[in-house]
Amino acid sequence: GEQVEQRPPHLSVREGDSAFITCTYTDPNSYYFFWYKQEPGASLQLLMKVFSSTEINEGQGFTVLLNKKDKRLSLNLTAAHPGDSAAYFCAVGQGGRALIFGTGTTVSVSP
Amino acid sequence: EAAVTQSPRNKVAVTGGKVTLSCNQTNNHNNMYWYRQDTGHGLRLIHYSYGAGSTEKGDIPDGYKASRPSQENFSLILELATPSQTSVYFCASGDADEQYFGPGTRLTVL
Numbered sequence: 731g732e733q734v735e736q737r738p739p740h741l742s743v744r745e746g747d748s749a750f751i752t753c754t755y756t757d758p759n760s761y762y763f764f765w766y767k768q769e770p771g772a773s774l775q776l777l778m779k780v781f782s783s784t785e786i787n788e789g790q791g792f793t794v795l796l797n798k799k800d801k802r803l804s805l806n807l808t809a810a811h812p813g814d815s816a817a818y819f820c821a822v823g824q825g826g827r828a829l830i831f832g833t834g835t836t837v838s839v840s841p
Numbered sequence: 842e843a844a845v846t847q848s849p850r851n852k853v854a855v856t857g858g859k860v861t862l863s864c865n866q867t868n869n870h871n872n873m874y875w876y877r878q879d880t881g882h883g884l885r886l887i888h889y890s891y892g893a894g895s896t897e898k899g900d901i902p903d904g905y906k907a908s909r910p911s912q913e914n915f916s917l918i919l920e921l922a923t924p925s926q927t928s929v930y931f932c933a934s935g936d937a938d939e940q941y942f943g944p945g946t947r948l949t950v951l
Binding site for chain 1: 940944
């Protein structure tokens with residue numbers, strides 16, 4: 731079955747810097763990709779949903795890149811601020827069935 | 842208004858006791874899921890359901906049962922709780938390609 735590896739497990743950056751998180755997956759049939767943000771003690775909040783037909787997706791303060799050839803999904807927090815401090819999880823799906831999650835990256839943004 | 846709710850939010854149970862975690866969704870989604878979250882493992886799928894009356898085993902079903910009596914409700918049942926089941930449990934609902942998560946239940950088994 732699908733396996734998802736997420737790196738790095740922890741990331742510390744200064745305010746204004748970029749924070750880059752990468753997930754690699756194994757199943758070429760996966761075609762839904764997600765990034766979730768989880769603040770301490772809270773639930774998972776959907777940041778972005780990516781379909782396999784779109785390689786670059788931009789949100790508010792972040793960019794998601796999908797490289798289908800290398801089976802790699804990336805999240806770049808551009809100009810990070812303390813409010814970005816949280817755990818981030820990638821997830822991969824094939825429609826209908828449950829998602830396969832990465833192990834998470836804890837991001838700490840210092841002023 | 843929260844579309845996926847869980848109860849209880851916190852639970853302390855004794856080893857060997859029975860625990861029931863409840864989930865309710867108002868999204869009218871067919872699919873519902875139970876995950877547990879542990880440090881270093883991310884979220885792992887325990888059971889899921891495609892609709893009322895159906896339950897399917899996920900990746901780590903041992904020691905857990907599930908029940909889907911209606912479209913809105915999905916329960917996770919620990920018949921004989923063990924300390925290794927201490928975790929945070931998340932319920933989610935979804936259709937096809939999106940999942941929406943509840944606030945989580947922190948379970949401690951002593």
